[in-house]
Amino acid sequence: MSGAFTKSMARNIFYGGTVFFFLLFLALSFDTHSQLPKRDMRQNITPQIAEGKKLWEVNNCIGCHTLMGEGAYFAPELGNVIVRYGDEGVKAFIQSRPKEGIPGRRSMPQFNFTDEQLNAIVAFLKHVNSINDANWPPNDQG
Amino acid sequence: MGGAYYMIPEESETELFSPKLALALFWIFLVAGALTIVGYLAVPYATLAELTGNSILETMGREFLEQPLPTKLGIVVVALGFLFNLTMTMLKGKKTAISMVLLIGLWGLAVFFLFSFYNPVNVVLDKFFWWWTVHLWVEGVWELILGSFLAFVLIKTTGVDREVIEKWLYVIVTLTLITGIIGTGHHYFWIGTPEYWQWWGSIFSALEPIPFFAMTVFAFNMVNRRRREHPNKAAVLWALGCGVMAFLGAGVWGFLHTLAPVNYYTHGSQITAAHGHMAFYGAYAMVNLMMISYAMPILRGRAANSNKSQVLEMWAFWLMTVAMVFITLFLTAAGILQVWLQRVSDAPLPFMVVQDKISLFYWMREWAGVVFLIGLILYIASFFVGGKEEKAA
Numbered sequence: 001m002s003g004a005f006t007k008s009m010a011r012n013i014f015y016g017g018t019v020f021f022f023l024l025f026l027a028l029s030f031d032t033h034s035q036l037p038k039r040d041m042r043q044n045i046t047p048q049i050a051e052g053k054k055l056w057e058v059n060n061c062i063g064c065h066t067l068m069g070e071g072a073y074f075a076p077e078l079g080n081v082i083v084r085y086g087d088e089g090v091k092a093f094i095q096s097r098p099k100e101g102i103p104g105r106r107s108m109p110q111f112n113f114t115d116e117q118l119n120a121i122v123a124f125l126k127h128v129n130s131i132n133d134a135n136w137p138p139n140d141q142g
Numbered sequence: 143m144g145g146a147y148y149m150i151p152e153e154s155e156t157e158l159f160s161p162k163l164a165l166a167l168f169w170i171f172l173v174a175g176a177l178t179i180v181g182y183l184a185v186p187y188a189t190l191a192e193l194t195g196n197s198i199l200e201t202m203g204r205e206f207l208e209q210p211l212p213t214k215l216g217i218v219v220v221a222l223g224f225l226f227n228l229t230m231t232m233l234k235g236k237k238t239a240i241s242m243v244l245l246i247g248l249w250g251l252a253v254f255f256l257f258s259f260y261n262p263v264n265v266v267l268d269k270f271f272w273w274w275t276v277h278l279w280v281e282g283v284w285e286l287i288l289g290s291f292l293a294f295v296l297i298k299t300t301g302v303d304r305e306v307i308e309k310w311l312y313v314i315v316t317l318t319l320i321t322g323i324i325g326t327g328h329h330y331f332w333i334g335t336p337e338y339w340q341w342w343g344s345i346f347s348a349l350e351p352i353p354f355f356a357m358t359v360f361a362f363n364m365v366n367r368r369r370r371e372h373p374n375k376a377a378v379l380w381a382l383g384c385g386v387m388a389f390l391g392a393g394v395w396g397f398l399h400t401l402a403p404v405n406y407y408t409h410g411s412q413i414t415a416a417h418g419h420m421a422f423y424g425a426y427a428m429v430n431l432m433m434i435s436y437a438m439p440i441l442r443g444r445a446a447n448s449n450k451s452q453v454l455e456m457w458a459f460w461l462m463t464v465a466m467v468f469i470t471l472f473l474t475a476a477g478i479l480q481v482w483l484q485r486v487s488d489a490p491l492p493f494m495v496v497q498d499k500i501s502l503f504y505w506m507r508e509w510a511g512v513v514f515l516i517g518l519i520l521y522i523a524s525f526f527v528g529g530k531e532e533k534a535a
């Protein structure tokens with residue numbers, strides 16, 4: 001911070017640097033968007049999967065669970081739960097949550113979903129599992 | 143927010159453009175906030191979503207952006223009014239570097255919040271832009287706000303030349319944005335985005351601790367070169383503490399898990415929780431406590447609170463800060479065990495089994511939380527303690 005380096009130089013570097021790196025970020029994002037169709041399996045998204053995502057959101061599953069590693073850390077990762085339990089296993093699990101919870105154990109609420117809703121949730125979780133996410137998580141336990 | 147109202151007029155050497163608008167917005171914000179909380183408590187989340195028109199524009203049920211649609215809109219209205227008010231104030235008066243940086247920070251905050259209204263069916267896109275709000279806030283524009291608040295209090299309490307302080311501020315915020323913007327890539331490792339983000343994200347975010355380190359050096363340097371002894375010792379303590387804790391929580395704990403090969407194992411574990419806690423407290427809780435500590439006595443017509451009150455406040459500082467260090471350490475210990483048992487070992491165990499094994503650390507964390515709460519109560523109490531006060535400067 002010697003005399004030669006003035007405040008207005010610092011200011012110009014701030015504006016210039018910010019604009020440059022922001023544009024670089026936009027360019028990278030743009031490139032990502034051109035590659036995503038090959039990875040995010042968007043061609044498979046059905047109205048049922050969209051319904052599943054909506055159910056996932058309005059019931060705030062993310063308030064306890066993670067999905068691809070993002071969310072709350074209170075309950076298991078569900079991005080790959082299909083691998084652990086299979087379609088029927090997941091449905092049975094969600095359906096069988098006791099209303100009063102399980103004493104002495106973290107419990108999940110009973111949502112009283114209809115069969116149709118359960119199918120939508122499973123379709124959504126299956127879709128998430130099919131996304132190419134660079135082999136995360138490291139193993140089936142999530 | 144209150145901090146900005148205090149600082150911008152003082153920096154611009156003029157009155158707030160519209161105190162009435164400020165007051166109205168304050169109440170809208172408070173009432174909207176209260177209603178939202180009542181809503182959360184009173185009805186199940188799904189019912190709340192239905193009542194508040196989530197189906198018109200589906201935005202709820204995403205981490206940190208859970209707020210119902212009317213609350214989100216309310217936030218936008220308040221933020222726009224607030225920005226309008228401050229910008230007008232600044233245009234009317236003197237434009238200092240500190241208030242420029244603050245306003246850029248606040249405008250950025252509002253702009254990136256707009257991405258919370260975008261919720262595509264495609265989960266990968268949803269997550270991609272979710273981070274434009276969340277990461278570009280905490281590791282971008284909020285850091286500008288943080289830097290300008292720190293610079294403001296340091297000018298006031300140390301009497302060091304404005305030219306020097308503002309030059310530092312520019313250097314710090316430059317470092318913040320050139321590392322932090324592309325550093326967003328450290329959230330694009332495992333959510334379906336291309337693998338090259340593992341390189342961009344790791345390299346740039348690994349540099350993100352530098353601006354935090356610079357902030358700490360800056361704070362200590364300025365206090366050491368002080369030209370006067372400001373009577374509000376507590377505020378100076380908060381400023382120094384904020385620098386150190388932000389560096390530890392964001393810089394050190396952030397660096398710990400920001401490289402892609404490490405993050406592969408720690409992603410979404412208690413390590414993330416440990417980092418999130420300390421970074422949030424160190425940077426954004428402490429800077430607010432600092433602003434309150436500095437401005438509150440002055441607003442009540444004195445330069446600083448009485449000695450007795452400041453001693454209490456310093457106790458509050460140490461209790462909260464030490465408690466937060468322990469919370470972070472316990473969560474980190476829990477996180478290391480969790481990562482090991484669930485992800486690294488040869489025979490990985492299920493999530494729930496692992497959580498059971500590490501519950502001891504959660505209990506210890508709980509007790510540290512109690513100490514933190516006591517500290518917070520002391521902080522609030524310290525403003526009501528009388529004693530002989532310094533005259534207004």
Ligand code: HEM
Nearest residue numbers: 059060061064075076081084090093106107108109121494
């Ligand atoms: C509709 C939203 C939700 C869905 C689709 C869902 C789905 C699931 C599934 C499939 C499992 C089994 C995971 C495994 O064992 O690997 C599970 C476990 C669990 N969930 Fe949820 N969940 C939802 C919401 C919640 C919420 C809101 C909470 C917290 C209040 C919660 C807490 C738990 C807990 C504690 C477990 C572990 C239970 C045990 O093993 O005894 N879940 N969930």
Ligand code: HEM
Nearest residue numbers: 280328347350392396397399400409410414418421422425
């Ligand atoms: C004051 C500044 C910061 C705050 C308030 C903050 C806060 C947080 C929070 C709350 C999360 C969790 C997000 C989620 O729920 O998924 C997070 C994640 C993360 N942060 Fe920070 N952070 C800050 C700075 C940094 C810095 C400087 C670095 C890097 C050196 C960093 C590295 C990370 C990484 C790698 C993750 C992802 C963790 C994961 O994969 O689960 N953070 N941060």
Ligand SMILES: [Fe+2]
Nearest residue numbers: 277281326328
């Ligand atoms: Fe980040």
